[in-house]
Amino acid sequence: MKKILNAPQDYVDEMLDGMCTAHPEFYAQPERRVIARSGGATQGKVGIVTGGGSGHLPIFTGYVGKGLLDAAAIGDVFASPSAEQMAGAMRHANGGAGILRLYGNYGGDVMNFDMAGETVELEDDIESTTVLLADDVVSAPPEEAEKRRGVAGMVYAFKTAGAKAEEMADLANVTRIAQKTADACRSIGMALTPCTVPQAGKPTFTLGEDEMEMGMGIHGEPGIWRDKLKPADAITGEMIERLLADMPLSSGDRVSILVNSLGATPDEELYIMYRHAKMQLEAAGASIVMPLVGRYATSMEMTGATITLCKLDDELEALLKAPADCAFWRV
Amino acid sequence: MKKILNAPQDYVDEMLDGMCTAHPEFYAQPERRVIARSGGATQGKVGIVTGGGSGHLPIFTGYVGKGLLDAAAIGDVFASPSAEQMAGAMRHANGGAGILRLYGNYGGDVMNFDMAGETVELEDDIESTTVLLADDVVSAPPEEAEKRRGVAGMVYAFKTAGAKAEEMADLANVTRIAQKTADACRSIGMALTPCTVPQAGKPTFTLGEDEMEMGMGIHGEPGIWRDKLKPADAITGEMIERLLADMPLSSGDRVSILVNSLGATPDEELYIMYRHAKMQLEAAGASIVMPLVGRYATSMEMTGATITLCKLDDELEALLKAPADCAFWRV
Amino acid sequence: MTGISRAHLQIALERLAAAGASAHDELNAQDGKLGDGDLGITVARGWREAADGATELPDDVGMAFLACSKAFQRVSSSSFGTLIATGLMSAAKACKGRSDIPFSESSALLEGAIEAMLKRGKGALGDKTVIDMLEEIRLATAGKADPQEILTATDAAATKALERFRDQPSKLGRARMFGEKSIGLDDPGMLALRRMIDGLTGKMES
Amino acid sequence: MTGISRAHLQIALERLAAAGASAHDELNAQDGKLGDGDLGITVARGWREAADGATELPDDVGMAFLACSKAFQRVSSSSFGTLIATGLMSAAKACKGRSDIPFSESSALLEGAIEAMLKRGKGALGDKTVIDMLEEIRLATAGKADPQEILTATDAAATKALERFRDQPSKLGRARMFGEKSIGLDDPGMLALRRMIDGLTGKMES
Ligand SMILES: Nc1ncnc2c1ncn2[C@@H]1O[C@H](COP(=O)(O)OP(=O)(O)O)[C@@H](O)[C@H]1O
Ligand SMILES: Nc1ncnc2c1ncn2[C@@H]1O[C@H](COP(=O)(O)OP(=O)(O)O)[C@@H](O)[C@H]1O
Ligand SMILES: [Mg+2]
Ligand SMILES: [Mg+2]
Ligand SMILES: [Mg+2]
């Protein structure tokens, strides 16, 4: 395992400790594995809470910040946080105007967050709603779109819902924006090399020396095909095609695109992908607004990339461009 | 070669093309392999120009932006740009107040930049100065400190000199700040796995399955020792110790620290390193100002990290905190 | 005392914690065949945490069940742990305010738990999960009031459920993705419940 | 015509470009032993670029040298290319405004180039670089005015330099890092110059 760590079981806690002491102006850890804004909850503002497994920085905890999230519960690497931690996150995000639970569609996370929601309703009288990201087009056919996994599309929903909440909109409206954004996002991933979960100590999958897997999930979930590594333009081309097949774009449509590294793939290669994606989207008549290229949702040191398209209307575009501030992203 | 690219010889040009079309508000490419601010040179402002090989994003081109650089000449991966390209960068950065050439101490880069400086002095009557970063403590002993390689410390010099130039200071003053910052920086690196230069097609070095190399350079230059991978705290501990041996800190000293991934090492692990580094520096009596943790100077998909310390006085601290804006860093 | 009380729960928790510890490796291995191999950890940790709080349990059996649910919410976030927490929460609601629950209510408590767990896990009966075994037990214990009889019926029902579902494919949870491969394998969640029952009935190997 | 003119340069550039192409693989391999293996590319590309501009060369030999220097500045950024560009720039300055440079000035032109190259590369004589061979040639050609005699002396001096430095360690450039390992190996930059001279004297193998 070629990782820089101490005891594997301390990986997450030491990471959170380091993150909070490096950026105390953004992050606080009021209880173990709960990251909240260092200033505390904003009274009268809808709180936005997320959560999920560790190993995806900046997701989840990194996006706690003004114009983004209020708190996040974080589990072991690739494992759900406990319901108790999620309830804790909700309590620390509570400004009295209700809570939006906004996270990715993974069975364990959903069960725990539902339970946490019931708990804080019962014990703390906190009203809450749920919006799930299910943007990975490969993980289920369109007829079963609600079964899809949530991946990098989350970043768009954090941004727009976060901006809406910052406008002091009510819970219904913040929830509406989050759902609208979730509905407007489609993602697909590809991987070249795996990552290693510290406590497991071995790679999440194996791929041949010159192989890639199209459609692979961010934890190494099986994709659509596995074959010899293709040129960047061919890879990007197929990814964009599959996204457009699921969410057609026509002339005049505006989209934001996120070309995201899973970790090891360098920015250089993301820009090579972006270059081709842009030509392809413009050939389809769409125009690109506020493209994002970089590491927004990772799988530690995995080599590979995901592409997310987020179709915009005036409302979403304005929210996407609204100010936001955390240690990983400033708009 | 597990990389996402088309023809290896197009790697750099397609990357630059993608970067400029993704962020036209920041970057323009007025001539091949010359990246300049999209707004052009600022009249009356000292221009700051850098340059070097590709494969280190955000270094070099990524730091072109307000409060940072004015232009950068960029070569093939890990290869110097040509003197002509460097001269081009200087011309595009020229606002009539002179040019600071600010870059890393690598033989080829120095020869070409000197030649470029003579050329623009001869042909365009542009006055210019040079400040070299030579911050890698491992690459030569203190007696020959001027022979050291330049690594991530560059980022600090870009920031402070960039801020000073933005204040419309004259060339002598901007040069003084750059030199003062260069003198205040010490860096050290370590690596776990290599990267692949596209046109070479094979890894830059080999290390055993469970080996690391302490002190390795960002192109795979040999380090101090190669041994079994150690725990994060031991690695960080030795790195900080070697930096402090070269630049002792005493009670009351202020430093900024950059814990930088060479590419594949995830933010999670940088924070684990930061956590220990902070304890160690504070134990030495120093206090940390504006720590930077992330990917500021990379070697594509290399696994490993560098640590840079930059000792601050009031002047440098204010310049470090001054506003700056590029696609990779906003202060 | 004529039914389930704080004292019963305390004894049960000790036995469940011991059963969890002894089944730890077996359950991890079974879960590892088509899942992430953490079920033994989940079961052992969850009951251990609940048993550690046994001396603090209130007389109110409802609140005692709640404490057990919270123990699982605290330490085990994998599906099985959350489902157990959900079932215990349902029992908590049903028993709230009472310190003595007639054994004859066992089947009804199970019915409530099953309903809550199906809702929580977005599953259905027949998906080949731990809930199918619970349903078999609910049916077998309906109308029974004698604790020994209830345990015997539970034990038989667990065996029956394992046999009935062994040759069916998993339709829920991680194993679902493996479809046909899951045929012939016992569902790890059912096996976990089987070991928990073994612990309660004293059949546990050590 | 009694000396170096535009026409001489045009012929020389063609020969150097051909020599660069034919030595491409050998020089890459030699540089690859202790360096980054790009010297063949540098030499071949640089002279090709200069030769491609040969028909456009001005009569002013100084400006012609400048054009050659610029060709290297344009296409070859590795150390050797930049040093050649530097040497040519020095010759350009020395010849500026003249269309006919007496062969007897060759040694003096070399002297100027050597000085500029040492300054550019922050090196010294004896570091085992291409400059040591140039110095050997400067000494051997001093006082000579006949072009054929100059070529013969150059050829002999190149051989002598290679032999003299072969068993010394490299003290500059990438090979310096390898210290002792460089003993016994010809400096790639010297070998490149040797091949360029072979091209000029017609000894080039094809
Ligand atoms: N959605 C669900 N509904 C009901 N039971 C489930 C569900 N998901 C998993 N299970 C049960 O839990 C067992 C696996 O538990 P566990 O290892 O904790 O799950 P995971 O690690 O996949 O989160 C399965 O064998 C099954 O009996
Ligand atoms: N600083 C220097 N001064 C003089 N000659 C040098 C210097 N650096 C390199 N050389 C010469 O150039 C040769 C290597 O050229 P090249 O392959 O272009 O260098 P690199 O690829 O390391 O930049 C060496 O063999 C040596 O003769
Ligand atoms: Mg499991
Ligand atoms: Mg699990
Ligand atoms: Mg070389």
Ligand SMILES: [Mg+2]
């Ligand atoms: Mg080179």
